Amino acid sequence: MVRTSQSVRVLGPSDVTAALAVVARDPVANVFADYRTRITQLDPRWLGGEMWGYHEGDELVSLCHVGANLVPVAASAAACEAFAERATRNSPRSSTIVGPRDAVEVLWAGLEDSWPRPRELRWDQPHLVTTRAADIACDQQVRRTTREEAAVLYPACVAMYTEEVGVSPEVDGGRDLYRARVNQLVGRGWSFSRIEDGRVLFKAEVACASPSACQIQGVYVDPELRGQGLAAAGMATVVATCLREIAPAVSLYVNAHNTAARAAYARAGFEQTDTFSTIMF
Incomplete structure (x- = not known):
């Protein structure tokens, strides 16, 4: 069953430890979210946007940075569908969507009918380490x-x-x-x-x-x-x-x-x- 936006909430300073645990599953690929979480402590005044959290029961399992960049983090298909559903109810605020290809594909499938037409889609970008x-x-x-x-x-x-x-x-x-x-x-x-x-x-x-x-x-x-x-x-x-x-x-x-x-x-x-x-x- 596809989860809805009810599984998603805006995170805050009290969620920093749980958010960093999500990031730590792949700290190199997730360095952007790691950095933003640490430097802002998820305080909206410093974040310049929001960090959404997707929960399974009481456990925080996925994140989505929502600002100039929309960035899924450790996001399953169900999480991406929930993030996209929530994002369709908000005015587009991001100039880019960026992240692992599988997650971006699911996000865009849920957003393309309601968000502006992209200026460019770059599907194949090797991530190098x-x-x-x-x-x-x-x-x-x-x-x-x-x-x-x-x-x-x-x-x-x-x-x-x-x-x-x-x-x-x-x-x-x-x-x-x-x-x-x-x-x-x-x-x-x-x-x-x-x-x-x-x-x-x-x-x-x-x-x-x-x-x-x-x-x-x-x-x-x-x-x-x-x-x-x-x-x-x-x-x-x-x-x-x-x-x-x-x-x-x-x-x-x-x-x-x-x-x-x-x-x-x-x-x-x-x-x-x-x-x-x-x-x-």
Whole structure:
């Protein structure tokens, strides 16, 4: 029997321990939810959205982060159906749905008749993980971006985002928010780059981190320098630093058709552990 939204409720600070137990079933794949749970303690004031919990009896068994990103966590088909049923009764608030492909497929099957038409559906995104330093040489010129370099880094971040997502992060008044996000990552020591003479040759950021893993985003190489091995060597440096100073596992996900990026990540030691999907609005 398919459960309804009655099995779903909004979680709060008193649910943090139970939520982290759900996340811990696969802490690397669930690093985003792990990070958001820890940093906000599921307080809506800091979450900027909601965390939904799906229960079987009195046990919390699945989660769904509901904000700019709709992210199912350890979500069975029944949980996804319940999350989708609840989401159809709310105005769409997410610009993306992202997570393990099986869960995203069930969510979208329940939402596609009531939510806006997607701008893009990316069903095949290998989820990659490494827990060891790369066998190739690191790029010794890749290092943490300094606050003084943030202004130089910012245009490369905009270029990467626009190329990857298909829309500039600065549209609809998003410039200040996106610049603040870039500066925040720089300030945390989560931004890595190789900058020469005011030119960003390579860059990447840690998007989120937990005691178990961190997730890389925004990998970018200057278009005129692609195909020269900068991505692989740069990622080797990022991985080595992350493993040493941030988390014991490093993850990311990439579009299956991006063969050049996948080859660079493989050289940097990444291996596929799952398949993610992203639906973009």
